[in-house]
Amino acid sequence: MNSNNNDAILDLIAKGRPGSFEMLIEKYGNLVWSIGKKFLYNQSDLEDAVQEVMIAIWKSADKFDPNKAAEITFISMIARRRFIDYLRKITKHKSEDSMDDENNNINLYKESLLNEETDLALVKSAIEELDADGQELLRLSVYEGYSHSEISEILHIPLGTVKTRIRRNLMKLKDTFATNKIQSKVIQFKNG
């Protein structure tokens, strides 16, 4: 699948094309589920929230502009925002209960995502430009879903320092990614 096909799912949804919703779930269901797992620790809450996210993506498909962001960014953004909002509505229970995940064909979807989205490679490069502390803070806040207060306790550093460092690292990440993106477009333009 190439980049054009990748953008086509939201385009197909916006046009109400039969089968597009199944395509959305097949391609991005695992991603949405995985993002949700770090915010919600109760299977029932997670399942409800995932349903909300998939509806929200369906409803927002016509707002997607491929010139502004990659499809995966758009979907991940809706998912994260919805999960965070959902988390506010419920009491967060961190339990040791295992989730009923499916393990079939996960690699297939992972690889198709990786091959399609150049933005994923650009942001990875931008993350690698952060220093080790910056990458660790990013891992805890963005990937692991810990709050700033929890990170302060985990790393034994003042909350104010955590806020400042995360803010600076996110700004640096944002700037580096934007620069990488421009350079990538220039190269693409030069190559015709």
Added chain:
Amino acid sequence: MDRTQEKLNKLLDLLSMRSCQSLTHIEELELNHLLDEFPEYTPDYFEPITALADASMYAHDEQNLSGMPEALKNKILSNFRPEYTGSSVLQVFKKIFEAPRLAWTMTCLLAIGTSISMIEFRNYETNYRNLSVKKAVLEFSSKDLIQYNWFAQTDDFCDCSGNVIWSDDGQRGFITLAGLPMNDPSENQYQIWIVDPKMHANPVDGGVFNITSIDSPTVIPINPKLPIEKARGFAITLEQSGGVVISEQSLILTAPKERPQSTYDNSSASI
């Protein structure tokens, strides 16, 4: 560091927090205040980059990616697959009504089914489980959906926020509220009012509810006691337990901010 830079750093701290976690009610108020001062920033300033970084982790490290359960996939598909449900239902009905002898039987069954559905609908609306999903389904499926934000009518409730969504066609809606004080259900309950000046001289009772927690926003279904032709506004009052038919209490919240005329013009303090 000057005061403006301090405020900007505070704004960026809150925006970075917002992109990764839920903010407290106070933090949200502070963020909104700072966004007013720095209109070039949007609430989702950091969200695209955190979303992409997040997706990047799953794409680059296979150990992080989990599979959505097949049962959930099937459940979502069966619940929210609009392009198929319409056509298949129509096909079934078309085949049945092609046989004239079955037409009357089918009509009778439909009438019974409609009655049962109305009873189930009432149960559905009063069932408080999965309200967020039900709200999302209404948002998803209604073409005539209206949405207003709540506005406090007195300073005592200025920290309240949230919105109301409503479908005239569906005769149902939901309110989302944060910051409303908890009530003692044995003494009083909050009551929802629907303003439909075209059809009803007085606001219509939309049901009562309780606030049992102030930690998170509450979603409440609206249960109109009379048919609504065109809802023009909504209000919330605090009433005796069980609610009243016509309120004499002060309005706590209204949506939208401006009260629709011909309903509130008799009294500015009561509905």
